Amino acid sequence: MRPLSPRMARLQQRLTDVGAAAFRDMPEPDLRALKGHVQSLQAMLSGAGAGAGASNDRIQTELVRFRETGKLHDVRSARLVSWGTRLRSVGQPALIEDGERFDPLLSEIDSFRSMPRPYRRCWRGLLDGYVNYDPGSARGAGDRNWRVLREYLNDNLPQLERSGQAPDWLAAIDDHANLLTEDPCTRYGAEILTGEGDPLEILRRDLSAGDTSWIGQRIFEAQIEAAVRFDDRRFRDVLPRVIGLIEEHDVLADEGLSRVLDRYAECASIEVDPALCETSVTRWGNPWLERNDTLWTLVRPDTRRMVSSWHKLRLIEDFFNLLSADGINDQRRIKFWKRHVDQISDMHFALGDAAYRDPRPSFKALRQMMKGRMMSLTSGGVSSNNAFIMRIAGHVYVEFGEEGNAMFAFDAAKxxxxxxKMQVAGNKTALKHPSHVARIVHNNGAGERWERRADRLIASLSTARGGPQVSHTTPSYGARPSASPPPSARSSSTGSSVGKDAELFAFLAKHGIKTADSRDKGGSLWAYAPRSGPAANELTRRNFAWAERRGAWYLRS
Structure with missing residues (x-):
């Protein structure tokens, strides 16, 4: 190789100096985080053999040997079998589910107590089985043995060898010894919700607690429990976190959502929470439709009414903001119908071609919210016209999106x-049919706003058909709902049925049976209990019958 020219030699020296300076200013790498990620990855991708330092095949060999002899012959055998309590083999249950061999296994492991470090490794293997076995899906003696194992680990944790350099997992379980008690995760609820810490990362990294571990489920439940126990102010403060938590845990979401909704309904003020409304309606569907009873009966009736009002308010606002033309007048219509939201028992939406096919996200979201009550509007004039159809007491009211259209009222019975149907005409053959009982134009008359005329119309039509008195004050979605009148205030003709219902609902509540009562709409009283459960005979005696298609009991009339 030819020697470098003086010019090239100077260039080489400059590059060397620049490189040295760059490395001089570079901080020493912190490998602790990398180590943690490696351990987490091992826990997720590897089986029991990862912690035991051996393959699952070798563990299975020792498991077979233990089943045959009932003995752990040496330290290696004890360590491998300890890490294999969750492993199943053909024709054999996992040791943690074996009613005959699990207790002898613990006795055998106890024989290694005189060897502190080997015993500590065995204890760690048993801990892996405890952390990653799901008692909720236990087979055989699994649930009982899991509880025995919890007690064993808890009793022997203080005796583990701690001299010298203790492993990270031992420090972790010392800090989280509550995991070995009957109340393993309550301490984490408020701590995580308020952002004071995240123990899950430590548990995943140091204890190999995978995402499928029961610990994740218990921590979820602990956060929900902490949230619903907060006072109103703190509950509202953490509600966005709780909603995000619910959306991240699909399997556990329904139980958590029901508790959160019921807690919100107990607040002193129950104004609309858009995120909570959207989450609940997205998961459970329209709250006032009977076909969604299965999920909506997870909450109390007053809670369901609260969300129904929220959902109606959202639909009213979106209809007049997105689906109508006259922005100024539509703000007046929004305010008008919001005052009547608690009297509206049902809604339908007939969308013109433009709104039915609009690809924008806001329109897609609106169509999703209208699911089950949406149809196509034909003969509505321009393609941008839409119709909003509401039922109040014994009448149906029709509003149109395009300006120049009046409001029509029809007798619901005719x-x-x-x-x-999937579509409805927006002309005189249907929504503007001459059989309407009233028609109001959205123009102010001499000295009177159109809202006053519409208020009188709704009040008079509701009273004429014996419907509820229509209130023009703030609807109940912003304040505590008033209590139902006491039985003594009702007519004597309904007294006996009220008494029977009270006794029936007391029985259902005693047995923890969820109900859905649609009798006031001409439907049935449904009781969601197992067909052959402990309450089956009593339900039959009380004139309930089983509906196979719905998987529930209904009260025969």
Whole structure:
């Protein structure tokens, strides 16, 4: 190789100096985080053999040997079998589910107590079985043995060897010894919700607690429990975190959502929470539709009414903001119908071609919210026209999105259109049919706003059909709902049925049976209990019958 020229030699020296300076200013690498990620990855990708330092095949060999002899012959055998309590083999249950061999296994492991470090390794293997076995899906003696194992680990934790350089997992379980008690995760609830810490990362890294471990489920439940126990102010403060938590845990979400909704309904003020409303309606569907009873009966009836009002308010606002033309007048219509939201028992939406096919996210979200009550509007004039159809007491009211259209009122018993169809006409053959009982134009008359005329119309029509008195004050979604009148205030003709219902609902509550009562809509009283459960005979005696298709009991009339 030819020697470098003086010019190239100077260039080489400059590059060397620059490189040295760059490394001089570079901090020493912190490998602790990398080590943690490696351990977490091992826990997720490897079986029991990863912690035992051996393959699952070798562990299975020792498991077979222990089953045959009932003995752990040496330290290696004890360590491998300790890490294999969750492993199943053909025709054999896992040791943690074996009612005959699990207790002898613990006795055999006890024989290694005189060897502190080997015993500590065995204890760690048993801990892996405890952390990653799901008692909720236990087979055989699994649940009982899991509890025995918890007690064994808890009793022997203080005796583990701690001299010298203790392993990270031992420090972790010392800090989280509550995991070995009957109340393993309550301490984490408020701590995580308020952002004071995240023990899950430590448990995953140092104790190999995978995402499928029961610990994750218990921590979820602990956070929900902590949230619903907070006072109103703190509960509202953490609600965005709780909603995010629910959305991240699909399997556990329904139980958590029901508790959060019921807690919100107990707040002194129950104004609309858009995120909570959207999450609940997205998961459970429209709250006022009977076909969604299965999930909506997870919450109390007053809670369901609260979300129904929220959902109606959202639909009213979105209809007049997104699906109508006259922005100024539509703000007046929004305010008008919001005052009547608690009297609206049902809603339907007939969308013109433009709104039905609009690809924008806001329109897609609106169509999703209208699911189950949406149809196509034909003969509505321009393609941008849409119709909003509401039922109040014995009448149906129709509003249109395009300006220049009046509001029409129809007798619900004599509708000239069918709301169960996929489409409806927006002309005189249907939504503007001459059989309407009233028509109001959204123009102010001499000295009177159109809202006053519409208020009188709704009040008079509701009273004429014996419907509820219509209130024009703030609806109940912003304050505590008033209590139902006491039985003594009702007519004597309904007294006996009220008494029977009270006794029936007391029985259902005693047995923890969820119900859905649609009798006031011409439907049935449904009781969600197992077909052959402990309450089956009593339900049959009380004139309930089993509906196979729905998987529930209904009260025969």
């Amino acid at each position: 509708l000239p259109f069918d709301l169960t």
